Amino acid sequence: MTHRLSRLAFLASSLAVLAFVSAAGALAAPPKEIRIDWATYNPVSLVLKEQGLLEAEFAKDGTTIRWVQSAGSNKALEFLNAGSLDFGSAAGAAALIGKVNGNPIKSVYVFSRPEWTALVTQANSPIKTVADLKGQRVAVTRGTDPHIFLVRALADAGLSEKDVKLVLLQHPDGRTALERGDVVAWAGLDPLMAAAEIETGARLFYRKPEANTWGILNVREAFAAEQPETVARVLAVYDRARIWAVSHPAELKAMLVAVMKLPDAVVARQLERTDMSNGQIGAAQAKTIIEAGKALQAAGVLAADVDVTAVTNAMIDPSFAAKLAR
Secondary structure, three states, rough: HHHHHHHHHHHHHHHHHHHHHHHHHHHOOOOEEEEEEOOOOOOHHHHHHOHHHHHHHHHHHHOHHHHOOOHHHHHHHHHHHHOOOEEEEHHHHHHHHHOOOOEEEEEEEEEEEEEOOOEEOOOOOOOOOOOHOOEEEEEEEOOOOOHHHHHHHHHHHOHHHHEEEEEOOOOHHHHHHHHHOOOEEOOOOOOHHHHHHHHHOOOOOOOOOOOOOEEEEEHHHHHHHHHHHHHHHHHHHHHHHHEEEEEHHHHHHHHHHHOOOOOOOHHHHHHOOOOOOOOOOOOOHHHHHOOOOOOHHHHOOOOOOOOOHHHHHHHHHOOOOHHOOO
């Protein structure tokens, strides 16, 4: 009897293990669809999209790649929060604000270190310094790196958002508002900022490259937990696209010109300000994001009781990118 019970116990245990393995295998199966964004502020995403690299990688799994355009970090983060994107491109500081506000994301990869934002005014504008913006109308896209850049610039000049009249517009509309004279300044974003410089002589009257946070790829926490192998595969392909972009500058520029319908000189100006030499995410990015977060706390944009360091460290997950070839 004891021997029979032992055999039954062994059989039950084996069945439980098989059930667990089967369930784990089901969880690990590639998804039917991967939803990922492309953005003009993320040249690597355009390489991925135009060359069909993700489609080729996941073809054997029958996985569909669905591309969604992000007009700015705020839109990418909104899509991630709503579950309509699995991967989204955003500036590091914008991702931090999203995380503080409950957006369930992990930052897993760096697509660029850009100087993609500055404060812009018209060629003949009397605006010379940030202090000149007091009482003036300024176009900005809330929740993006240009917005955060503006807040920090105002704080450095002893001002706050209350000292200016913010006109909340998406980036393309912000440029248009500046050119029509509806605002005296615009917190710009490349390539629109580069286009304004080249095409209308717009002036970048306040620049601070170190205050531009890194361009990072974010993934929904639930997707990363359920599909860790898929995340790793996506990043491996992303990194191939980044390396291609770095080693083929002329081809990259031509691709961006064709896709964005912008003049060669505009795209060249954007790429001059875009460093794509690193895909790893970790301490360097965390430091920049934490500095931005503390500046936003000082400006009253983030609550004083937010532990910016803890939130940033919880948001950044270097484990996926660390597996990539260096």
